[in-house]
Amino acid sequence: MNTSTDGPNLLALLGIDKPIIQAPMAGTSTPELAAAVSNAGGLGSLGLGAMNADAARAAIRATRALTGKPFNANVFCHRPARADAEIERAWSAWLAPAFAQFGATPPAAPREIYTSFLADRAMQQMLMEERPAVVSFHFGLPAPEVIEGFKRAGIRLLASVTSLDEANAAQAAGVDALVAQGIEAGGHRGAFDPEADDRLGNFALTRLVVRACALPVIAAGGIMDGAGIVAALALGAQAAQLGTAFVACAETSIDDGYRRALLSEAARRTTFTKAISGRPARSIVNRFTELGNDPRAPETSAYPIAYDTGKALHAAAKAHGEFGYGAQWAGQGAPLARALPAAELVAQLEAEMRASLDALRAIRI
Numbered sequence: 259m260n261t262s263t264d265g266p267n268l269l270a271l272l273g274i275d276k277p278i279i280q281a282p283m284a285g286t287s288t289p290e291l292a293a294a295v296s297n298a299g300g301l302g303s304l305g306l307g308a309m310n311a312d313a314a315r316a317a318i319r320a321t322r323a324l325t326g327k328p329f330n331a332n333v334f335c336h337r338p339a340r341a342d343a344e345i346e347r348a349w350s351a352w353l354a355p356a357f358a359q360f361g362a363t364p365p366a367a368p369r370e371i372y373t374s375f376l377a378d379r380a381m382q383q384m385l386m387e388e389r390p391a392v393v394s395f396h397f398g399l400p401a402p403e404v405i406e407g408f409k410r411a412g413i414r415l416l417a418s419v420t421s422l423d424e425a426n427a428a429q430a431a432g433v434d435a436l437v438a439q440g441i442e443a444g445g446h447r448g449a450f451d452p453e454a455d456d457r458l459g460n461f462a463l464t465r466l467v468v469r470a471c472a473l474p475v476i477a478a479g480g481i482m483d484g485a486g487i488v489a490a491l492a493l494g495a496q497a498a499q500l501g502t503a504f505v506a507c508a509e510t511s512i513d514d515g516y517r518r519a520l521l522s523e524a525a526r527r528t529t530f531t532k533a534i535s536g537r538p539a540r541s542i543v544n545r546f547t548e549l550g551n552d553p554r555a556p557e558t559s560a561y562p563i564a565y566d567t568g569k570a571l572h573a574a575a576k577a578h579g580e581f582g583y584g585a586q587w588a589g590q591g592a593p594l595a596r597a598l599p600a601a602e603l604v605a606q607l608e609a610e611m612r613a614s615l616d617a618l619r620a621i622r623i
């Protein structure tokens with residue numbers, strides 16, 4: 259499939275055949291999912307953001323055992339958490355009644371449960387040793403010497419951007435392509451500074467970035483089928499990154515509550531919440547998002563300290579059969595999700611792209 263434009267050809271750069279990237283999804287994507295997508299001709303991705311270097315190395319090796327094709331390893335480049343005992347106390351006090359329903363109490367001293375890639379020398383070193391074909395950054399960019407090292411090692415680099423300023427910063431830093439993440443997207447906003455978020459939709463953001471930057475652009479947010487991918491290509495993107503579309507695939511590691519919510523009427527309502535992790539993320543509306551969106555709610559603990567408390571609440575609730583406190587990340591297109599094996603989903607996406615292109619050819623203007 260040829261999607262080449264004037265600039266560098268993204269598919270050639272990444273060594274893939276189809277303009278379909280399965281989004282990295284920490285806690286949801288698996289080596290099996292990434293390998294299935296890469297074997298089907300797209301780019302599979304591992305979400306390593308919540309892992310330490312040893313677990314991430316094991317995930318990369320497990321993926322390599324399942325595919326000889328390129329895949330993407332994604333890390334979180336957020337500012338390391340600033341603990342604030344007073345905020346954490348108030349946040350725990352707010353959640354205490356929810357814990358109490360399940361006979362539990364919030365963790366007394368919630369921890370920064372994973373290290374930002376910016377400060378994780380072991381993860382940086384591990385990626386230099388393992389050399390996945392592609393590495394992608396979410397929430398920001400690593401130091402210039404880290405980018406330099408990866409480029410010298412021949413690793414292709416992608417960065418999530420949510421605004422023109424972030425796109426220009428990522429281009430100046432030397433990445434190979436930009437993932438333009440619109441406001442429709444499921445999961446965490448990639449905004450470098452969540453307090454200064456332009457909240458642009460995928461349509462506007464993709465056009466702005468395509469026009470302003472010389473790098474290939476990958477559109478993300480609300481794309482669920484072949485028609486959406488063709489629309490992204492028409493906007494000048496060279497590929498689409500789909501997250502929510504892959505969440506219900508057989509190869510993901512989601513629990514039954516999340517799967518049920520995604521495949522039910524509940525998927526019609528998504529919202530942004532900081533309550534679950536401490537950083538804005540789009541989730542299916544559930545008990546936890548309602549608790550966080552209550553106007554009386556205090557400030558959440560910093561990301562990912564709040565996630566320690568959030569995961570403890572989800573575990574306590576789940577032990578009692580209540581799944582409504584889980585991180586049920588999903589984008590605005592969630593009602594279009596399909597529960598299929600990933601290879602079948604990629605094949606369907608491709609068939610839909612062809613049908614969409616045929617339909618467009620019939621239009622006379």
Ligand SMILES: Cc1cc2nc3c(=O)[nH]c(=O)nc-3n(C[C@H](O)[C@H](O)[C@H](O)COP(=O)(O)O)c2cc1C
Binds near residue numbers: 282286332505590
């Ligand atoms: C369950 C889930 C987890 C996600 N985790 C990550 C992640 O670890 N790293 C990342 O860069 N993006 C992550 N994202 C965001 C995706 O990269 C992408 O921007 C988004 O899925 C696109 O919107 P869509 O979900 O509407 O397709 C996640 C998205 C979802 C739905």
